[in-house]
Amino acid sequence: GAGVSQSPSNKVTEKGKDVELRCDPISGHTALYWYRQRLGQGLEFLIYFQGNSAPDKSGLPSDRFSAERTGESVSTLTIQRTQQEDSAVYLCASSLPIAGGGVSAKNIQYFGAGTRLSVL
Amino acid sequence: GQQVMQIPQYQHVQEGEDFTTYCNSSTTLSNIQWYKQRPGGHPVFLIQLVKSGEVKKQKRLTFQFGEAKKNSSLHITATQTTDVGTYFCAGHGAGSYQLTFGKGTKLSVIP
Structure with missing residues (x-):
């Protein structure tokens, strides 16, 4: 697609329910990131996928959070037994393959419009 | 970890005034990127700096990367409401x- 696509754009759920958020990255972008942005706050790194390598899950706040990605395509972020503190915008970003931080335009991250999650 | x-x-700021935001890292960076997020929108890439002491300009925006590659700044000259x-x-x-990411600087421009 032309850009990073996320769905749904808005999700309202009841406390204790599970939710699944979807991210469709830019074609050819093997790197995919999930971030959480609470109201008025910065971006909190959650998880990173790079091709077929093991994902970096170091940012996931609890075991209620999990994410999957099949190959270099769509990723889903699942939050189980949602809590009110999970309310936030969940942003997905993708980038070209990168070997490490540094000196290439490949490092540019392209963000989706996000999913606004509200837990009542 | 890195902060x-x-x-x-x-x-x-009043429209027409200048604006500067500063960024400091706890560790040496290999690059610095700047993103802008409009109200209700998502972050959009502005620029990347890689070299020590690098300065780049985009119209009224000036970006600097410190000599030690641990700090950076964004300066906007003569702010407009679109900023x-x-x-x-x-x-x-x-x-x-x-x-x-840093936690961001929220800029309001008073017309």
């Missing part, structure tokens, strides 16, 4: 794929 601090958190938004800096540590 990126950004100040100020908020800035209100409203939150400006984030973000950097990669040496050899790291993880981009660490």
